[in-house]
Amino acid sequence: MSGFRFNLVVIMALMLASVQFHGTAAQTTHVVGDALGWNVPPTGPSAYITWASSQTFRVGDVLLFNFTTGFHNVAEVSQAAYGPCTTANPISIVTTGPVRLTLNAPGTHYYVCTVGTHCQIGQKLTINVSAASATPPPALAPTTPAPLIPPTATPTPTPSTTTPPPTFSPAPSSEEASPVSPPTFGQSPSGGNAPSPTESTTLPQPSPSFAPSFTAVAPYTFLAIALAFFY
Template sequence: MARMKSSMTMFMMMIMVASMQMHGSMAQTRHVVGDTLGWTIPTGDAYTTWASQQTFNVGDTLFFNFTTGIHNVAEVSQAAYDPCTTANPISITTTGPATITLTTGGAHYYICTVGTHCQIGQKLAINVSATPAAPTTPPPATPTPPPVPTPVSPPTTTPSPAPVPSTTTTPPPTTTPSPSPVGANPPSPTTSGPSPSDRTTPSPPGDTTPPPPSPSTAARSFTVVVPATFLAVALAFFY
């Protein structure tokens, strides 16, 4: 149990040290006022030009490099800054060099209250950002999702249709009888045996009377007799 408490204590100490190191990594900027010129009577608008090239944030420090008894640094309001009014400053430091921490955002005004140094140009106006500067860390790269493979469909094979047996029957060849020649007389049917007109009825036995001539025989006889008679009459008429 004691070992666990000791481990927890060590862990908390490590977190505190890491937090202090992180706070130190977000180190505030130390601005040397005027750079190599220091805090003195300038030529022209040297401090205005220097301030325009800086970025001030809450927590930064201003380092005024001057000799004690020759210069001082006083923070004043905007109303006192323009006419270089030295009465009732917000704060004043007479021992040099002096370091002032920027604890609030907004406009800050500093002047030297010795003699007419402010009127000559030993004055500084800056604008402080209310948000402390944070280290710029590039945003993490967004991983690009891998491309989704497109599913490949297998080729579709269409089965060949089964052969359908043919139900069409070929009609047998039609034989057309050749037409008879024009003018040809159809053959007469041949009859075997005597015609009904030539048939004679047999007489019963014992009858001696000759049968009467058949109508066809009488007609043939008449046909033969009539032309002969007509021929005789014609010869008699001429002679």
């Protein structure tokens, strides 16, 4: 994994260096003739010779030909056709202005206008293009890839296994206690059998006494008193 990251860093560095290289070798746009543009020069061929001598052309630069469509064109021709202004079989030709031509190869390039006698009276251009040169980007010092640090795992909370304290219900008061069913006849409160109200209770009989009963002695007493009264 670390080797992959190092290779990725190197690739990105090379891409950045390439961008910097192109930025350093940024194309330059050359406006042909400057204010004169691409027209028949009033001073003859010397106008474009003087302009070209003040420029530095490199591969990748752009030539901008400013002209009005229908009045001029831009044709690239060979050296042999350039001198006598031979307009037959040009290397390339563009008739719609303005024209932007990118310089793709080093060497000497020749451009003329093929309209009428414009080339013969001085509407022609010769330039020398050098290879693109740019200051190479500084060498990148090798960097040591940073060690991979695994992401810190977030601990998963475990459910608590603590048993909740028991819940005590208040004991019922004496008033809330279950009522005691009243005893039914034939059963005593302690669980024994009680006599039914319909049953007769036999009272214990008194022990026999040897004293004479009042009802048995009373007649003799009254009889003795009556006889004593008459006599």
